[in-house]
Amino acid sequence: MEPIIIVIVLAIIIGLVLLYYVRINAHEVKTDTANYQAKEDLAMLGRLTTLPELACPRSETVKTYCIDLLKAQAFASMMGDARSGPASKVYYNPVLGATNITLRWYDLAKPPGQMAQQLTIYSNLRDSTRVRTTTTYFTAFEPVNSTRQFAMLIVERQS
Amino acid sequence: MRRGQLEVSFQWIYVLIAGGAFLFLFLFLIKGCSDSETAAASAGSLKNAATALAGIAWQTGARMNMTMPDAQVICPASSLSLSNGDNVASMDRLPAFLPPSVGGRTRIITTEVMLARSQTPAIPLGSVLYGIDENTRYLLVTDGSGSGAAAAMATRIGVLLSHPNVRVGDAATLTASQLPRTTKTIIVARFDGGASSSLPVLPSIPSNANVYGVVINQVTQTVEFSTWNGATYVATAVAGADGSGNGVSVHSGDTLAAGAIVAGRKPTYDCGKTALVDRMHRLTAIYESRASTLKSDPGVSAECRIKMGEGHATLRTLNAMTSADSYLEALLEQGVPGGPAQGMSLLNAQDGLYIMNCPVIA
Amino acid sequence: MEMIGLVFIVVIIIIGMVLYLSLSGKDDSGARANRAANAQKSSSFLTAIAETDIVGCGVPLSRVAQACVRREVFCDNGDPCITLERAMTKIANETLYAQGMKYNLSLEGTRVQAESDCDSANLSVSLIAAPRQPIPLGNGQTVDLILSICR
Numbered sequence: 272m273e274p275i276i277i278v279i280v281l282a283i284i285i286g287l288v289l290l291y292y293v294r295i296n297a298h299e300v301k302t303d304t305a306n307y308q309a310k311e312d313l314a315m316l317g318r319l320t321t322l323p324e325l326a327c328p329r330s331e332t333v334k335t336y337c338i339d340l341l342k343a344q345a346f347a348s349m350m351g352d353a354r355s356g357p358a359s360k361v362y363y364n365p366v367l368g369a370t371n372i373t374l375r376w377y378d379l380a381k382p383p384g385q386m387a388q389q390l391t392i393y394s395n396l397r398d399s400t401r402v403r404t405t406t407t408y409f410t411a412f413e414p415v416n417s418t419r420q421f422a423m424l425i426v427e428r429q430s
Numbered sequence: 431m432r433r434g435q436l437e438v439s440f441q442w443i444y445v446l447i448a449g450g451a452f453l454f455l456f457l458f459l460i461k462g463c464s465d466s467e468t469a470a471a472s473a474g475s476l477k478n479a480a481t482a483l484a485g486i487a488w489q490t491g492a493r494m495n496m497t498m499p500d501a502q503v504i505c506p507a508s509s510l511s512l513s514n515g516d517n518v519a520s521m522d523r524l525p526a527f528l529p530p531s532v533g534g535r536t537r538i539i540t541t542e543v544m545l546a547r548s549q550t551p552a553i554p555l556g557s558v559l560y561g562i563d564e565n566t567r568y569l570l571v572t573d574g575s576g577s578g579a580a581a582a583m584a585t586r587i588g589v590l591l592s593h594p595n596v597r598v599g600d601a602a603t604l605t606a607s608q609l610p611r612t613t614k615t616i617i618v619a620r621f622d623g624g625a626s627s628s629l630p631v632l633p634s635i636p637s638n639a640n641v642y643g644v645v646i647n648q649v650t651q652t653v654e655f656s657t658w659n660g661a662t663y664v665a666t667a668v669a670g671a672d673g674s675g676n677g678v679s680v681h682s683g684d685t686l687a688a689g690a691i692v693a694g695r696k697p698t699y700d701c702g703k704t705a706l707v708d709r710m711h712r713l714t715a716i717y718e719s720r721a722s723t724l725k726s727d728p729g730v731s732a733e734c735r736i737k738m739g740e741g742h743a744t745l746r747t748l749n750a751m752t753s754a755d756s757y758l759e760a761l762l763e764q765g766v767p768g769g770p771a772q773g774m775s776l777l778n779a780q781d782g783l784y785i786m787n788c789p790v791i792a
Numbered sequence: 793m794e795m796i797g798l799v800f801i802v803v804i805i806i807i808g809m810v811l812y813l814s815l816s817g818k819d820d821s822g823a824r825a826n827r828a829a830n831a832q833k834s835s836s837f838l839t840a841i842a843e844t845d846i847v848g849c850g851v852p853l854s855r856v857a858q859a860c861v862r863r864e865v866f867c868d869n870g871d872p873c874i875t876l877e878r879a880m881t882k883i884a885n886e887t888l889y890a891q892g893m894k895y896n897l898s899l900e901g902t903r904v905q906a907e908s909d910c911d912s913a914n915l916s917v918s919l920i921a922a923p924r925q926p927i928p929l930g931n932g933q934t935v936d937l938i939l940s941i942c943r
Contacts, residue, residue, distance in 0.1 A: 276797050280804065287808040324716050328790045336836065345719035349712070362712070377886055379847045379879060386886050407833060408840040408887075414720075414789040415729040419852065421844040421883050 312405045315426060319372070325392070327412040337410045338422065343374055347392050360395050369429045371396045376411035376422035401430040707754040710761060714776075717792050718745035724789050734788030741779035741791045748776070831923060834939050837888070838925035841897075842937060846879050853879055854927045854937075857899055861935050873904050881906040893941055900924075900936040910942035 316336075319325065324346050327337035350356050350363075372393040377386040396402065404427045411422035721742035725735050747766040751757040760766045766774060776791060783790045842854040849856065849867040856879070858864075859872035866872040880897050884906045888895045896910040926934040 273797075276801075280797070280801055283801070283804055283808065287804070290808075323713055323792065328792060336840070339720070341720040341723050342716055344723075345716040348719065349716065359712070377883065379844070379882060383882060383885060386882070406891075408836040410840050410843050414724060415727050417789065418845045418850075419843055421840055421887070423887060 308403065311428075312426070315368070315370070315405075315428070316407055319367075319424065319426075322366070327410070328414070336407065336424075337412055337419070338374060338424070339412050339414060340374075340376065341414055343390055343392050343411075347390055350393055360393075363393070364395065367393050367395065369395055369397050371425075371427040373425040373427075374409070374411065374422060375425065376420045378420060396427055396429065398429060402427045403430040404428075704754055707757055710757070711749065713792075714745055714749050714761070718742060718749055721745055721791055730789060734783070734786060737779070737783050737786060737788055738791075740774060741776070741783065744774045744776055744779055745791070834941060835923040835925075838923055838937050838939050841880065841883055842925050842927060844879070844883065846875060849875070857904075857927050857935065857937065858929055860899065860902060860904060861929060873902060877904045877906060880904070884908070888941075896938075896940040896942065898938050900938055902935075910940060 319336075319338075325338050325342050327339045349359050352359070370393065371391065373389060373391045375387055375389045378388065379386065404425060407424050407426075409422040409424050411420045412418075413420060721738055724730055725738040725742050727735075730738065744766055748757060748760055751760065751766075756767070761776060766772060780791050842857075843852050845852055846856055846867070851867070853876065856866065856872050856876045859866040860876050864872065867875060876899065884895060884897050885908075888897075889908050894909040896905065896907040898905040898907075924936040924938050926936055928934050
């Protein structure tokens with residue numbers, strides 16, 4: 272009788288130790304994953320802010336992240352073009368990856384609720400079920416009137 | 431049942447319970463371990479992806495259309511490098527191409543400057559720096575003789591240093607050196623006639639090479655660089671010839687205010703040039719679309735619309751060009767050869783718009 | 793003797809359950825990364841809003857903030873502090889509030905404020921350290937635009 276009880280107790284102790292170890296390991300892996308994802312988000316932000324395809328003219332880029340609205344529209348058209356779009360996506364894939372990049376800017380002259388306008392600059396998300404979204408605030412530069420509008424850049428990437 | 435038999439039955443029950451507990455725990459732990467491994471694998475691949483993107487140049491892939499000038503040469507796959515998040519903090523956020531020029535001096539910034547200056551990853555052969563820091567002059571190294579030394583150097587190119595006062599026709603001796611206590615190789619150009627390099631004595635491999643192009647006007651007198659272990663070296667160079675007749679000669683013209691190409695050999699340089707033109711074409715296509723909107727928008731003043739129209743015509747002519755050399759020449763210096771914008775260059779158009787306080791091209 | 797063993801088992805099982813529950817409790821993996829991301833987001837919000845042009849004035853919000861602090865008559869001859877507060881409220885409502893965040897956006901040293909369910913009571917437990925955007929006033933002085941995101 273006693274040996275069986277001892278076996279049970281040992282089994283429980285070993286099991287608890289291993290369980291604890293596995294949970295710690297899983298926790299560390301989750302933290303690692305989250306940290307690398309955050310680092311990758313910053314890397315993407317770095318690329319987006321300096322791509323000359325989107326960046327504001329030099330005289331306008333003062334302190335903030337800035338995207339030129341007309342360039343963004345031209346870039347989006349290039350990506351969406353039936354003939355050259357797929358090749359363009361292949362070309363920019365190493366830089367922008369499997370992401371959807373949307374620019375949303377706000378016209379303060381319009382009433383609340385109608386201020387926002389949106390443009391999908393780049394759409395290359397393959398699996399829309401597991402998506403991680405990051406949002407960064409930008410300045411959208413409108414070159415006709417040389418005005419700077421408040422904007423958000425929404426990047427959805429594969430999780 | 432007798433008491434003894436009952437005790438035996440209880441013992442078997444305890445054995446079963448113990449066995450069941452073991453089995454349950456093992457199954458649970460196996461499931462936990464496999465979940466953990468899957469997550470670890472994906473964290474690892476995230477790390478690898480981040481490192482890969484940070485460390486290597488941009489691969490344009492098998493679909494890149496390249497001209498192979500030498501049947502025995504294979505263009506390196508890496509042809510264009512862009513920044514990564516590691517350089518964000520030290521990176522100048524000013525855009526790269528076609529800024530307004532100030533006092534006749536154009537300013538173009540690249541993030542690749544940081545890679546070269548910081549000596550972190552080696553710049554792969556065939557890489558194109560699509561813009562260059564105005565305070566750094568890059569030497570583009572290519573070998574005119576095709577000798578073994580140059581081929582050896584081609585595999586050792588790690589960093590290009592900036593050198594002051596280098597002008598077209600200047601010559602120097604290139605030395606490949608390894609920084610102590612690192613695996614980094616640097617190339618130093620030594621020109622005669624002035625202060626010698628203050629680099630400590632390092633194992634060096636003398637080799638002579640041609641420098642294909644030098645770009646920037648403004649230079650610094652010394653180059654200071656540091657290694658990962660914190661040691662700092664300073665290199666100084668002055669112009670001259672090395673006396674042996676061989677050396678480095680500096681050419682201008684085909685390198686590119688818009689980029690410098692890291693080339694160990696001319697075919698590699700050509701590959702890089704093709705990749706650069708590919709990229710510039712995409713940029714100027716976007717600029718053309720933008721200029722088209724601006725030249726006809728009633729919100730833009732009439733004078734600015736006229737000026738922007740000239741810029742648009744220049745861009746349209748440029749984008750229709752198929753020859754890489756003509757495109758680059760027209761893009762950067764000589765202006766477009768024909769059409770309604772004949773003789774106009776984008777840099778001049780940009781300048782004009784800037785001076786008139788109009789919306790600019792890029 | 794058996795009772796001691798039984799007690800021992802029960803104690804071990806209880807310890808094990810406590811350990812298990814403690815580890816399966818709040819999962820803060822990546823919390824540090826999230827905090828860094830949120831701080832960066834808040835900081836980018838402040839930078840972007842400071843550079844946003846105000847309708848009818850043609851100058852950025854930072855300039856209006858300067859006028860507010862210096863008590864200048866400005867733009868439409870109205871009170872620049874009111875103009876500033878309206879613009880801040882409009883932008884914050886459309887962005888932060890629309891994303892479900894509770895915030896307090898203010899210009900330091902003034903009554904200019906845009907906030908949503910973020911009062912002094914729960915500011916003290918704000919999840920993110922409030923970033924600040926300094927706005928130069930001249931003479932080397934600055935005034936801060938402050939954004940606090942609250943629990």
